[in-house]
Amino acid sequence: MQSHTDLLLLTRVSNELGAGNPRGARVAVNAIMILAVVETSIVSMIVFFNRHIFGYIFTNEKEVVDYVTKITPLLCVNIIMDSLQGNFSGIARGVGWQHLGAYVNLAAFYFVGIPVGAFLGFYTSLRGEGLWIGILVGVIIQVILLSVVTFCTDYEKQATKARGRLFEEECSREDTTM
Template sequence: MSSLNTVATLYAIPYGFGAAVSTRVSNELGAGNPQGACVAVFAMMFLAVAETTIVSATLFACRRVFGYTFNNEKEVVDYVTAMAPLVCLTVIMDSIQGVLSGVARGCGWQHIGAYVNVGAFYLCGIPIAAILAFWVQLRGKGLWIGIQAGAFVQAIMMAIITRSTNWDKQVKFLSLLPLEAFYLL
């Protein structure tokens, strides 16, 4: 529970980055400025990488004492210490996928994001989690590793989609849509 609370709290930062890049990308594309949209993506990815480096390094460096913020029992503190590397990995994956999901929202690619989520988590993450948790007997760690495998696949797929985007064509496509279509995006 302590690891989940930590991840949920730390996700607020990349969630804000995702909202900011979504707004910025959609504004730039709507204004017919593909270079501005591209710069917004790179700037936000830079901020996300810097933030996740600082947060995960700090969390990893404090892993032996971090458990005491939740409980004084040695068993709980040891479990939090053992889970800290996975929590750091979660912070990294959440930050990257949070920004890339924001880019998808800003471009109006919600349907693509949904397909990526289904593929990454239901076809990859959950089966790996079930195998590691129940067949390999890693239990909670196995579940966490499997979900992180799904998050990794999601981040890679969204990065490929974002990287292969032709921003000029994206602006042209959006300029062809009638105004009513934007209410559907």
């Protein structure tokens, strides 16, 4: 699911690159990443420190509450990683690299995360925790790969390409209206 923040980031990066402002695109990327880390760290800490009562949201059964308490650390890591992944995916789309995001998603989840989760969930005693660990492995790989792409991006070059695409589109529109 696309979050409101991810859409704003995608739009902001795209607009800055299209306007020929690579510095603005980089500032937007850095700002949203700092906000994502701070925001999700706060949420994760709240969830973690309330892990012993968090399960009571779902049931009063002690066994379920204990299981929720046990897997809450995985949830906390997932909250942070999922936010970072969403932001990095938004940046990739904003730069115009939707295909790269799709390849990273395919590799991280379908080639690594799902097999790891299936193995740990069905062939070890981890069960539900194993499935969740598989998802975390996938999202961590996705964050690593997309962060490398994001931080190695030449925003000057991308701004030039974006401006070129805009001029090509304007020229093709003028040709069709004549």
